[in-house]
Amino acid sequence: MGSTKCSVKDAAFKLALSPQQVRSLCRSGKIPSVRVGQTWVLEEHDVNNYFHKNSCGIAEDQAPYTTSISSNNLSSPIALSFFSGAMGLDLGLERAGFDVRLACEFNNACRKTIVRNRPNIALLGDITKHDAAEIRLAAGLSKKQEIDLVIGGPPCQAFSTAGNRQGFADDRGNVLLTFLERIIELRPKFAVIENVRGILSAPLIHRPHNERGPGFRPLSPDEGKGGALKHILDILRNAGYSVSFNLYNAANFGSPQKRERVIIVCSRNGDKLPYLTPTHSENGEFGLPKWRTFREAIKGLPKKGQHHLSFPEKRLVFYRMLKPGQYWKDLPVNLQKEALGASFFAGGGKTGFLRRLAWDKPSPTLVTHPAMPATDLAHPTEDRPLSIEEYKRLQEFSDDWIIEGSIVEQYKQIGNAVPASLGQAVGTLIINYMNCKKIKQHPGFPYSRYINTDEVSWEREFERRQAPLLALAV
Numbered sequence: 001m002g003s004t005k006c007s008v009k010d011a012a013f014k015l016a017l018s019p020q021q022v023r024s025l026c027r028s029g030k031i032p033s034v035r036v037g038q039t040w041v042l043e044e045h046d047v048n049n050y051f052h053k054n055s056c057g058i059a060e061d062q063a064p065y066t067t068s069i070s071s072n073n074l075s076s077p078i079a080l081s082f083f084s085g086a087m088g089l090d091l092g093l094e095r096a097g098f099d100v101r102l103a104c105e106f107n108n109a110c111r112k113t114i115v116r117n118r119p120n121i122a123l124l125g126d127i128t129k130h131d132a133a134e135i136r137l138a139a140g141l142s143k144k145q146e147i148d149l150v151i152g153g154p155p156c157q158a159f160s161t162a163g164n165r166q167g168f169a170d171d172r173g174n175v176l177l178t179f180l181e182r183i184i185e186l187r188p189k190f191a192v193i194e195n196v197r198g199i200l201s202a203p204l205i206h207r208p209h210n211e212r213g214p215g216f217r218p219l220s221p222d223e224g225k226g227g228a229l230k231h232i233l234d235i236l237r238n239a240g241y242s243v244s245f246n247l248y249n250a251a252n253f254g255s256p257q258k259r260e261r262v263i264i265v266c267s268r269n270g271d272k273l274p275y276l277t278p279t280h281s282e283n284g285e286f287g288l289p290k291w292r293t294f295r296e297a298i299k300g301l302p303k304k305g306q307h308h309l310s311f312p313e314k315r316l317v318f319y320r321m322l323k324p325g326q327y328w329k330d331l332p333v334n335l336q337k338e339a340l341g342a343s344f345f346a347g348g349g350k351t352g353f354l355r356r357l358a359w360d361k362p363s364p365t366l367v368t369h370p371a372m373p374a375t376d377l378a379h380p381t382e383d384r385p386l387s388i389e390e391y392k393r394l395q396e397f398s399d400d401w402i403i404e405g406s407i408v409e410q411y412k413q414i415g416n417a418v419p420a421s422l423g424q425a426v427g428t429l430i431i432n433y434m435n436c437k438k439i440k441q442h443p444g445f446p447y448s449r450y451i452n453t454d455e456v457s458w459e460r461e462f463e464r465r466q467a468p469l470l471a472l473a474v
Contacts, residue, residue: 004044011047015056025050052112052404059111061138062123077431080104080139080186082127082152082179086113086403086413088395089153089194092423097431098149102139104130109405110413116402128178132185149430150183153194153261153418180232183266184239190273190430191266193232194418197247199262200453202228221469226462232264233455241266244273247453248422252278252445255419256297257363257394260448263426274439275447275454276425286442294380295359297393306387307407309371316383318354324380325358327351343373356380363394368415369408388414396420 011031012019026033026040031050033040051057076099081090084103093100102122103114114123122138124130136143154176176193183191204227207219221227236243245264250257253276265273281288311319318339321331328339328350337344340353352375357363359380370377370385377386386394391414392401403410432439447453452461 006042006044006047008040008042011042014047015051016058017056052116052402054406055109055409057108057112059108059115059123061125062115062119062121077148077434078139078141078146079149079151079427080135080147080188082150082182083154084114085110085153086397086401086417087118088397088414088417088420089151089423089426091397091401092418092420092425093149093151093427095420095424096427098427101141102135104135104152107413109409112404113402113413116404127175127182132182135182135186147186147188148434149190149192149427150186150188151192151194151426152179154179176232177235180235183236183241187268189268189434191236191241192426192430193264193266195262195264197260197262197448197450197453199229200247200458201225204228204231218472219469221466221473224466224469226458226465229458230462233459236264236266240270241268242270242272243455244275245455245458246275247448247450248276248425249448250419250422251282251291251362252280252447253419253425254279254292254421255362255394255396256292256294257366257419259365259419259422260450261418261422262453263422265426265429271433273429273433274441276422276429277440278442278445278447279421279425281445286445288442291362293360294357294363294394297363298390301389301393301399306389307410308387309369309385309407309411311371311376311378311383311385315354315373315376319356319378319383322354322356322378324356325361326356328354350374352376354378357386366391366394366415368412370411370415391415394419 008019008022008026012022015022022031023040025031026042031042032046033042076097079093079098079100080102081087081100082104084090084105085107087103090100090103100121102124103118104124104127105111105114106126111123111125114121122140124135124138130138136145141147179193203224204222205220207223212219233243243264243266245262247260247262250259250261263276267273278286278288280291282291284290318328318331318335323330328336331339331354340350343350343353353373355364355376356378357380364377367375367377369375378384379386388403388407388410389399391411392399392403395414395417396419397414403413405413429439452458
């Protein structure tokens with residue numbers, strides 16, 4: 001079969017670039033091409049390869065939903081996914097038995113990943129641009145057809161303790177409120193909201209730290225810890241949904257990664273659902289298998305052909321002194337200051353500096369860039385960051401799940417994902433409840449390393465903290 005030729009104009013349209021930018025890519029050899037007179041001729045497959053490996057190009061919306069010929073999902077419970085990312089959470093739902101009818105994602109690299117791996121799924125972009133009727137239409141649902149589950153992990157940066165914690169004053173926080181509006185409009189039987197631990201303590205209104213303390217007015221109740229989550233709970237309960245939540249370590253559900261996320265489960269019928277059922281425990285407690293390890297996760301992964309970033313040579317000097325599971329504090333004392341430079345004098349434990357993974361423990365939480373100085377994730381013995389292929393194993397994507405975009409964008413997509421096993425635990429809980437199956441519980445199970453993270457103890461602690469703020473506000 002002959003190859004298909006492509007003009008500069010056609011390539012520019014495909015890549016959402018200007019003709020001048022395409023010609024520059026041709027001249028630099030970044031896209032293979034042949035100069036003919038005053039123009040360039042490209043091969044269509046070369047243009048497609050560049051599209052998939054880079055951030056250029058626009059992944060268009062896909063609608064309506066079409067059922068896969070080989071699928072039996074017409075009888076499966078229906079889920080609609082928002083803030084879908086690379087679909088880690090959704091893959092877990094599918095493994096539990098859900099039919100994920102629709103994905104909604106704004107980021108273009110993530111949209112390319114969704115289109116590449118799920119070409120038949122309905123795909124929408126900005127959630128703020130689509131109302132409930134449009135969402136139903138895209139998913140192939142009638143006006144009265146029941147939706148079993150709406151699920152999503154709104155952008156977490158607005159609530160993360162690592163950021164400025166602007167909460168709902170941040171556009172990313174406001175989109176969470178839009179998500180709540182869509183849940184209420186769509187009226188699914190169940191709704192699930194996933195977010196970072198910081199949402200447990202984020203205020204409704206953020207006051208900068210340099211405007212607190214002596215000489216400043218006392219914090220108002222809305223500026224107290226936990227106000228953002230309380231606002232979310234009030235919205236859901238006022239709409240008739242019951243709410244249960246906890247902070248869950250994904251390692252307790254079969255993930256080879258220690259990653260903690262708040263999972264809020266809402267039920268339209270008013271019943272409060274139990275907590276997720278753990279499948280693993282750290283040391284085999286509660287008669288469960290031990291946590292999965294990095295060694296187990298990458299078993300059978302070919303060593304050749306992996307894709308990864310590189311550490312600078314000045315950092316590799318120190319990595320060559322470290323064994324599996326060690327980090328900068330395991331260097332000789334006289335080299336620690338040299339290894340960290342100015343960061344040596346920074347506060348905190350600095351556990352992300354010069355960090356090698358241990359073979360026989362779960363991975364730490366994957367970050368969006370494993371080669372930044374403060375968030376290193378190095379292979380236990382090889383002098384390199386974790387590879388894309390290892391990242392996929394740790395987030396429980398299948399090896400054939402294609403992550404689109406540049407290598408930095410791939411790391412970001414995978415690093416931002418929810419481990420599939422945690423998504424599966426959510427899906428299994430809801431399906432078992434829908435089918436009136438007994439949901440196994442382990443009283444006293446340590447879902448995470450923190451206390452007061454379930455809705456009962458959290459609300460009790462929230463009210464205790466609010467009492468003096470309310471007294472001052474009177």
